[in-house]
Amino acid sequence: MKATGIVRRIDDLGRVVIPKEIRRTMRIREGDPLEIYTNTDGEVIFKKYSPINELSDGAVQAAEVIAKLGNAPAVVFDNDHVVAVSGASKKEYSQRRLSPALEELLQQRKSYEYTSSGESVVYPVEGLKAHALAVAPIISNGDVSGAVAFVAEKDSECATMKQTLLAKTAALFLGKQIEE
Numbered sequence: 001m002k003a004t005g006i007v008r009r010i011d012d013l014g015r016v017v018i019p020k021e022i023r024r025t026m027r028i029r030e031g032d033p034l035e036i037y038t039n040t041d042g043e044v045i046f047k048k049y050s051p052i053n054e055l056s057d058g059a060v061q062a063a064e065v066i067a068k069l070g071n072a073p074a075v076v077f078d079n080d081h082v083v084a085v086s087g088a089s090k091k092e093y094s095q096r097r098l099s100p101a102l103e104e105l106l107q108q109r110k111s112y113e114y115t116s117s118g119e120s121v122v123y124p125v126e127g128l129k130a131h132a133l134a135v136a137p138i139i140s141n142g143d144v145s146g147a148v149a150f151v152a153e154k155d156s157e158c159a160t161m162k163q164t165l166l167a168k169t170a171a172l173f174l175g176k177q178i179e180e
Helices: 022-027 056-070 100-107 161-179
Strands: 032-036 044-048 074-077 084-085 132-140 143-151
Touching: 032 132, 056 074, 056 084, 056 143, 056 161, 074 161, 100 132, 100 143, 143 161
Parallel strands: none
Antiparallel strands: 032 044, 074 084, 074 143, 132 143
C-alpha cells in the first residue's frame, strides 16, 4: 500500500471526500460503486467494485467458447481492466487497462465492428497494438459493466458477422448473469 500524504476528516454525516487527483488516477467517476474492506490493523480500504469480477469463472468460460467459435482472440473487460482472455497470451493482456477509445464506446453504450480498412481503428487495450474486430458492451440493470471484444491478430483483419454476433451474445449473457 502506498501513502499519499493526504489527510481528510469525516464530516457529520460520516462522509469522506476522495481527492480529485486520486479519483482521476484511479478512474473513479461519480456514481461508481466502491467496496469497503477493513483489517485488524485498523485500515479501511476502498476498492472499485466490479460485478464482472464476481463472475470471473463465467467470463473466462465465455471468452474460451467465443474465441473457439469466432476463430479470433476474445477478451472480456470490466469498466477498467481486462478480466478474461482466450486465444491470446494471458500474460500480455492480464490486468491491462481499457484504452480511452474503448472507454468512450462504453460511455456511449455503443457496439463496434471493424468491417473495412478505411474505417477508424479502435485499440481496446491500453499499450497493445491489436485492434478490435467487434466490441459489445455488457449492460446489466441499465448500467454498463464492461465489454466483450474480439481482437485482430493481423493489421488488415476485419470483423466477420459471426464475431459481431458472438460478442453481442456473450455480452448479453454476462449481463444477465450479473443481474441474477
